[in-house]
Amino acid sequence: MQQRLIWPAEGHAALPYRIYSDTDIYQRELERIFEGPGWAYVALEAELPEPGDFRVTKIGERSVVITRDQDGTLRGFLNRCAHRGVKLCRQQRGNSRFFVCPYHQWSYDAQGRLRGVPFINGVKQQGGMPEDFSREQHALPSLRIHVRNGVVFASFAADPPPFEDYLGEANLHYFDRVFDGRALTVLGYSRQLIPGNWKLMFENIKDPYHASLLHVFLVTFGLFRADQKSAVRMDGTGRHALLISQRGEARHSEATQDIANLREDFTLADPRLLDPVKEFPDTATVVMQTIWPNLIVQQQSNTLALRQIQPRGPEAFELHWTFFGYADDDAAMTTRRLRQANLMSSAGLVSGDDSEVIKLAQDGIRENVDTTGVLLMGGRGTGDEDHMVTEAAIRAFYKHYREVMEL
Amino acid sequence: MIQPVDATLQHELERLYSRYAQVLDDGPLDAWPDLFTDECLYRVMPRDNHDQGLPLAIIRCESRGMLADRVRAVRETIMHEPRYLRHQISNVLATLDPATGVIESTANYLVVEVLFDELPRMLSVGRYIDRVVRAADGMLRFQEKLCVYDSVLVPNTIVYPI
Numbered sequence: 001m002q003q004r005l006i007w008p009a010e011g012h013a014a015l016p017y018r019i020y021s022d023t024d025i026y027q028r029e030l031e032r033i034f035e036g037p038g039w040a041y042v043a044l045e046a047e048l049p050e051p052g053d054f055r056v057t058k059i060g061e062r063s064v065v066i067t068r069d070q071d072g073t074l075r076g077f078l079n080r081c082a083h084r085g086v087k088l089c090r091q092q093r094g095n096s097r098f099f100v101c102p103y104h105q106w107s108y109d110a111q112g113r114l115r116g117v118p119f120i121n122g123v124k125q126q127g128g129m130p131e132d133f134s135r136e137q138h139a140l141p142s143l144r145i146h147v148r149n150g151v152v153f154a155s156f157a158a159d160p161p162p163f164e165d166y167l168g169e170a171n172l173h174y175f176d177r178v179f180d181g182r183a184l185t186v187l188g189y190s191r192q193l194i195p196g197n198w199k200l201m202f203e204n205i206k207d208p209y210h211a212s213l214l215h216v217f218l219v220t221f222g223l224f225r226a227d228q229k230s231a232v233r234m235d236g237t238g239r240h241a242l243l244i245s246q247r248g249e250a251r252h253s254e255a256t257q258d259i260a261n262l263r264e265d266f267t268l269a270d271p272r273l274l275d276p277v278k279e280f281p282d283t284a285t286v287v288m289q290t291i292w293p294n295l296i297v298q299q300q301s302n303t304l305a306l307r308q309i310q311p312r313g314p315e316a317f318e319l320h321w322t323f324f325g326y327a328d329d330d331a332a333m334t335t336r337r338l339r340q341a342n343l344m345s346s347a348g349l350v351s352g353d354d355s356e357v358i359k360l361a362q363d364g365i366r367e368n369v370d371t372t373g374v375l376l377m378g379g380r381g382t383g384d385e386d387h388m389v390t391e392a393a394i395r396a397f398y399k400h401y402r403e404v405m406e407l
Numbered sequence: 408m409i410q411p412v413d414a415t416l417q418h419e420l421e422r423l424y425s426r427y428a429q430v431l432d433d434g435p436l437d438a439w440p441d442l443f444t445d446e447c448l449y450r451v452m453p454r455d456n457h458d459q460g461l462p463l464a465i466i467r468c469e470s471r472g473m474l475a476d477r478v479r480a481v482r483e484t485i486m487h488e489p490r491y492l493r494h495q496i497s498n499v500l501a502t503l504d505p506a507t508g509v510i511e512s513t514a515n516y517l518v519v520e521v522l523f524d525e526l527p528r529m530l531s532v533g534r535y536i537d538r539v540v541r542a543a544d545g546m547l548r549f550q551e552k553l554c555v556y557d558s559v560l561v562p563n564t565i566v567y568p569i
Contacts, residue, residue: 092455188456188463192561216484263483270472318560323463338467342477345465347451347565349477353486355564360488 007407008372012395013380015373017365020197025405026314032404033293034060034311038239039146039153039166041295041308042066042076044322046150046184052095052110057320058310059154059294064143065089065099066152069110076143076154077112083138112140149179151306167291168235174242174287177280178299183327187337190321192346194355196362198309198317199401204354205290206397208232208243208388209377214357217349220263221274222248223301224286230388238382238396239292245388247276247285247301273339276301290393292400300350302333303340315362319355321345412501412510420539421499423547424514428494431568436481439568440474443549444542449474451554451569453561454533465565477568487566491521492530501539510539510547516554518569520562531556531569 005025008014019025034040040059043066047055054067056079063079065088079089081101088099088108098115100107107116114135122128143154146163153163164172194201204210212219212226219225230245268274276285279302289297296307304325310318323345325337343350365371375398378390382399385392401407412420423442430438443449450464468474481487494516501512513536520530533556542548554569 186461188461189453189559190463190465190561191453191559192564194563214486216486217480220484266479266483268472269475270468270470272469273473273476334462338462338464339469341463341465342467345463346561347465349480349485352564352566356485356487356566359563 005407007402010372011380012382012398012402013375015375015398017369017371017373019407020199020362020365021314021369023314025407026311028405030060030311033401035062035156036293036404037155037157037160038293039155039160039163040293041151041291041306042154043152044150044184044186044306044324045074045147045152046186046324047093048074048152050095052097053093054089054096054099054110055093056089056091057308059143059156060311063087063089064154066145066154067110070097074145074147074152075111076145077108077140078143080140081106082114082140088140106138108140112142114138114140149176149181150184151175151179167240168237170233171235171240171242171289171291174233174244174289175291175297177282177287178297178304184324185327185329187323187325187334187341190323190346192319192355193312193316194319194358195316196358197314197365198311199397200358200361201296201307201309201317201319201354202290202397203394204358205288205296206241206243206393207391208245209391210357212388214353215350216263217343217353220266221268223274223276226389228388229283230386232385232388232390232393234382234384234393234396237400238398239400241290241393241396243286243288243388243393244284245286246283273342274301275336276340277333277336279333290397292397298344300344301340302336303344304337305341305344315366319346409502409504409511412503416503416510417499417501419547420501420510420512423539423549424496424499427549428496432492432494436478436567437475439478440471443471443474443552444540445471447471447474447549448551448553449549449568450552451556451565453559454555454557455559457553457555465561466568474568481566485566487564489523490566492567493519493521493527495519496535508541509550512537512539516569528562530562530565531558533557533569 042057043055048068051070065079066076083106086101086103098107105118109115120129144160146153211224225248228245228248233242287299294309298305306322308320375391378392382396449468451466452464496514496516498515501510503510515534517532518530519527521527536553538551539547540550
């Protein structure tokens with residue numbers, strides 16, 4: 001930083017715009033948040049069913065390989081050869097017992113152990129590695145792996161906290177609500193490159209206030225409204241959050257009178273697009289969970305999706321969506337999930353609003369970097385709320401962010 | 408026996424694609440659903456899903472009504488910056504099954520997007536995998552249109568149909 005950032009005196013209720021564009025702050029985020037002591041989402045177990053299956057993903061900006069070894073254990077390691085740093089895996093997914101570097105053909109097994117080094121003893125008594133060269137010392141740096149009900153998390157930390165403690169009671173409860181142990185089926189993927197800082201995505205999902213105003217489509221069809229029975233729940237640190245809400249009616253009320261472009265006369269020509277059915281034991285119809293540092297778990301009606309955040313510099317991030325259902329879904333439920341995906345994807349009738357508004361936010365922030373944003377809806381608190389007219393979850397996020405970042 | 412379409416049908420088919428590009432790029436957007444049969448299937452999906460046989464599409468419309476709903480949402484509910492699209496459609500290759508009248512057609516597409524204050528950028532590149540039939544009024548219409556885009560990543564968001 002050219003000049004150390006001084007957080008505004010208003011505390012968590014104010015956001016200095018520099019945190020969205022400063023490259024030094026961004027580097028510190030990669031080190032402390034994405035490669036810090038937490039658990040980052042990396043895959044679904046359903047994507048790696050067989051020994052030798054592997055997938056490549058990123059935590060922060062670092063490419064990692066997640067693989068199932070011959071014993072069936074999930075492993076994670078950095079996707080770069082210990083020799084000269086060449087990216088080992090060029091495919092996004094596949095099945096292989098060994099990972100061979102294309103450059104000098106160093107080969108590693110599914111546990112990241114260096115198994116083969118061509119010409120290790122030289123050729124015709126010439127060359128070769130020195131006497132003290134040890135393959136053990138050149139294993140791929142490995143990640144800790146934790147699997148909960150089919151969802152795979154990884155950590156760069158040598159001694160990360162137990163996953164259950166990391167998530168906290170309330171967040172664990174709602175995590176297990178969607179991931180209840182049933183086998184999952186991946187329905188497909190969608191990825192987008194959003195020209196905004198990665199934190200804007202988390203802020204967006206932690207902010208139910210915007211959803212009842214920006215998302216005219218949701219409000220028009222009663223899927224999300226400010227007068228619905230709702231709650232905002234955090235963990236003890238404030239880093240994770242839950243927005244829980246219950247579908248209301250599609251009708252005009254106090255909660256919709258401030259929406260400039262509400263379309264009360266919009267009825268669907270083909271109502272099959274929105275044919276939600278209750279599928280969870282509680283009364284919530286929407287639960288949006290944000291899990292530090294890189295995951296959003298989405299249950300909006302019958303669309304179930306994971307959104308993984310991969311930052312690309314301070315002013316852009318990739319959002320990787322994995323849509324899923326349960327292995328015991330019938331054909332009608334699968335079709336329903338596929339139809340409702342129209343609302344939430346990289347071409348979403350609803351999520352499109354968010355991608356667009358995040359870009360506009362970054363555009364405005366970039367031009368006014370020494371300005372401060374306001375986070376006062378619902379007061380200044382960072383605790384749980386039983387309504388959605390609040391920015392408490394964003395304040396809670398920044399409370400934790402400032403501790404981690406020492407800002 | 409399934410056979411390549413003759414020159415007359417090829418020409419008519421290419422006019423359908425030209426009209427398709429025209430209504431999406433220059434309007435009227437309301438005419439877009441009219442290029443499909445009442446019962447139809449329109450999907451946009453990444454090649455990643457298509458090649459793995461995964462069913463998820465980022466846009467999925469199962470009738471002309473759903474297409475019309477998409478048009479209305481684009482116009483009235485989705486918050487988005489103003490933009491222009493320009494579709495380039497080429498390499499139309501098709502076969503006809505004379506027994507059923509069904510035309511199976513593929514074409515390459517490239518969609519350039521222009522935002523008001525930015526240079527043009529490629530929004531999507533891929534291919535159409537289509538099924539075209541002659542409707543009761545004698546016009547060719549899409550019964551099925553699958554847009555498979557080659558990039559995994561979408562630049563920000565897709566608002567208008569591909």
